[in-house]
Amino acid sequence: MTTPRVAASPAAFVSSAGPAPLAHARVAGSGLGRRRGRSAAAWRKRAEIAFFVAPALVLFLMFVVWPIITAVQISLYKWKGIGPLVDFVGLHNYVSVLTNQLFTDALTHNLIIIVVSIAVQLPLGLGIALLLNRKMWGQGLLRTLIFVPYVLSEVVAGVVWRQLLVPTYGGVDAIARFLHIPTPQQGFLGTPDIALWTVLFVLTWKYLGLAVILFLAGLQGVPEDLYEAAQLDGASWWQVQRKITVPLLGPTVRTWAFLSMIGSLQIFDMVWILTGGGPIGRTSTMATFLIYQGTKSQAFGIASAASVILFVIALVLAVAYQQLVLRRDTRPDQPRRKAKR
Amino acid sequence: MSATTLTRHAAPAAVRRPRRFDLKPSTAAVYFVALVVVALTLGPVIYGVLGGFRTNAQIAENPAALPHPWVLFNYTGVLTNPDFWRYALNSTGIAVITTALVVICGIMAAYPLARYEFKYREGVFMVFVVGLLFPASVAIIPLFILITQNFHLGNTWIGIALPQAAFALPTTVVILRPFLVALPKELEEAAQLDGASRIGFFWRILLPLSGPGMVTVGVLAFVGSWNAYLLPLLLLGPQNKTLPLGVADFSSEHGSDTAGVFAFTSLAMIPALVFFLAMQKRIVSGLQGAVKG
Numbered sequence: 005m006t007t008p009r010v011a012a013s014p015a016a017f018v019s020s021a022g023p024a025p026l027a028h029a030r031v032a033g034s035g036l037g038r039r040r041g042r043s044a045a046a047w048r049k050r051a052e053i054a055f056f057v058a059p060a061l062v063l064f065l066m067f068v069v070w071p072i073i074t075a076v077q078i079s080l081y082k083w084k085g086i087g088p089l090v091d092f093v094g095l096h097n098y099v100s101v102l103t104n105q106l107f108t109d110a111l112t113h114n115l116i117i118i119v120v121s122i123a124v125q126l127p128l129g130l131g132i133a134l135l136l137n138r139k140m141w142g143q144g145l146l147r148t149l150i151f152v153p154y155v156l157s158e159v160v161a162g163v164v165w166r167q168l169l170v171p172t173y174g175g176v177d178a179i180a181r182f183l184h185i186p187t188p189q190q191g192f193l194g195t196p197d198i199a200l201w202t203v204l205f206v207l208t209w210k211y212l213g214l215a216v217i218l219f220l221a222g223l224q225g226v227p228e229d230l231y232e233a234a235q236l237d238g239a240s241w242w243q244v245q246r247k248i249t250v251p252l253l254g255p256t257v258r259t260w261a262f263l264s265m266i267g268s269l270q271i272f273d274m275v276w277i278l279t280g281g282g283p284i285g286r287t288s289t290m291a292t293f294l295i296y297q298g299t300k301s302q303a304f305g306i307a308s309a310a311s312v313i314l315f316v317i318a319l320v321l322a323v324a325y326q327q328l329v330l331r332r333d334t335r336p337d338q339p340r341r342k343a344k345r
Numbered sequence: 346m347s348a349t350t351l352t353r354h355a356a357p358a359a360v361r362r363p364r365r366f367d368l369k370p371s372t373a374a375v376y377f378v379a380l381v382v383v384a385l386t387l388g389p390v391i392y393g394v395l396g397g398f399r400t401n402a403q404i405a406e407n408p409a410a411l412p413h414p415w416v417l418f419n420y421t422g423v424l425t426n427p428d429f430w431r432y433a434l435n436s437t438g439i440a441v442i443t444t445a446l447v448v449i450c451g452i453m454a455a456y457p458l459a460r461y462e463f464k465y466r467e468g469v470f471m472v473f474v475v476g477l478l479f480p481a482s483v484a485i486i487p488l489f490i491l492i493t494q495n496f497h498l499g500n501t502w503i504g505i506a507l508p509q510a511a512f513a514l515p516t517t518v519v520i521l522r523p524f525l526v527a528l529p530k531e532l533e534e535a536a537q538l539d540g541a542s543r544i545g546f547f548w549r550i551l552l553p554l555s556g557p558g559m560v561t562v563g564v565l566a567f568v569g570s571w572n573a574y575l576l577p578l579l580l581l582g583p584q585n586k587t588l589p590l591g592v593a594d595f596s597s598e599h600g601s602d603t604a605g606v607f608a609f610t611s612l613a614m615i616p617a618l619v620f621f622l623a624m625q626k627r628i629v630s631g632l633q634g635a636v637k638g
Binding site: 049050052053055056057059060061063064066067068069070071072074075078085132135136138140146148149150151152153155156157158159160161163164165166167168170173174175177178179182209212213241266269270272273276277291294295298299304307308311312314315318319322 | 407571606
């Protein structure tokens with residue numbers, strides 16, 4: 005499966021479950037487990053554990069962990085992809101990646117995608133989720149339909165959007181003409197100053213449904229009696245949302261924001277299909293940079309250094325976010341954060 | 346919880362009528378917003394599907410019109426194209442192998458991580474959790490070398506399925522573990538009293554009860570594999586392309602045949618869409634279970 009890009013794959017959808025299960029660690033336990041039984045029983049248990057865990061662990065170590073370690077190794081060499089690793093260059097590849105304007109531009113684009121994704125999808129997704137969180141006819145159907153873009157592969161969605169955005173003959177230009185809105189001559193994807201925003205628009209279209217579904221799932225967890233109490237106190241709908249719903253949705257929103265950030269760092273398919281990183285590198289991301297270096301230029305050392313940098317950024321971001329933001333959600337004794345004003 | 350509920354006492358007349366025809370301004374506004382959102386999300390998809398029923402001349406003349414007349418030859422052209430079926434077969438084969446690997450390895454690993462007590466349990470679990478952070482692109486070059494040169498599995502179904510399954514495992518384990526933890530302890534004790542070993546418990550009780558959890562992770566793995574692009578792009582030759590690769594190639598080779606591209610793309614999106622929508626209820630409830638723990 006591909007990765008948890010902005011949620012680029014269903015994997016990301018689910019990995020929302022990430023932090024939650026940790027809380028269960030201590031609850032788990034085998035009723036069959038004897039306290040330090042005879043050693044034969046202990047060995048039997050070890051063998052059972054090994055038997056059950058081994059396939060997954062071997063698969064994971066062999067096809068995920070080992071390649072990443074190898075990537076670190078390759079990043080220290082100048083290597084064209086053939087023959088043994090002999091040309092050791094130390095950190096030279098890292099220096100050339102980090103001083104390469106193409107890479108720093110790509111990194112900047114990744115950061116813009118992170119910020120804009122959250123700034124746009126959070127209010128929109130929250131608004132739509134709050135509106136749909138009521139007993140109404142067709143609610144299930146509406147939820148499903150909003151989720152459709154998320155289920156499509158990025159390639160399929162990207163190809164449809166590329167056709168829609170073709171200058172003059174695309175559907176978007178036709179609608180703009182009908183509404184007398186001027187459109188860029190080279191198209192939305194071909195004009196350097198507009199291309200990244202167009203890609204962001206398509207990404208929002210693709211991933212808004214995920215935010216809505218996750219927020220709706222979180223809303224299921226808000227206790228009904230809170231609403232009843234608010235109703236007795238004569239609170240308006242708006243007050244109820246602001247004072248009760250949104251604060252209680254905090255953990256869901258924070259988990260979603262985390263997924264969105266990690267996914268934005270890894271974004272590849274959509275950009276590759278829509279623009280290939282162009283025009284003149286204005287929509288490139290770290291992933292398109294490293295794939296380009298690896299496949300088109302055969303510069304595997306450079307590409308590996310870029311991939312390690314990408315990984316380290318993701319890791320640092322994840323650890324920092326876990327420590328600074330998500331931590332409060334795993335401490336039950338902590339009082340809930342108050343809504344902002 | 347909503348305006349409807351809050352005003353219930355003020356408007357008893359509304360109770361008698363069926364709710365669904367209750368068109369108060371607030372409800373109407375919600376429907377309006379919802380319909381706008383749905384139009385925006387579905388618009389491009391519907392445009393693509395309808396585009397397949399038009400001719401290129403129609404599209405060039407008025408890009409935003411309905412098909413007139415409706416033509417079928419774009420779709421029949423794709424459906425009689427042997428390449429399309431070969432891509433579909435490759436996608437299916439790879440997705441099935443990936444799903445099987447993920448579900449089998451995932452449930453096996455989740456069992457001891459959920460219900461055994463041993464020293465390195467949290468450590469092993471953390472290895473998988475950290476795996477959630479690994480984008481496939483980071484490991485893609487060594488993975489390419491490993492699959493093609495070390496295992497000679499380049500251009501094969503299993504060569505794609507193995508790494509795809511490996512990358513899907515973290516999610517799977519993270520979803521399945523709380524699911525297995527939640528099974529009541531009494532079941533295990535009862536099984537023990539009846540003389541079942543832990544492996545017997547796994548086979549006879551845990552596996553049947555884990556059906557919904559396995560469906561959730563299975564569907565996610567299947568759709569993920571079906572939609573995957575980067576790994577197949579690097580590992581598969583022209584004969585063994587999957588549908589996303591086929592769509593990407595077709596659209597760049599036949600760029601001027603807009604209607605043909607729409608038809609090809611529309612047909613390629615159907616299986617994942619149908620599969621996911623059919624399973625949607627179970628997926629969402631499975632995820633809620635995992636999120637709530």
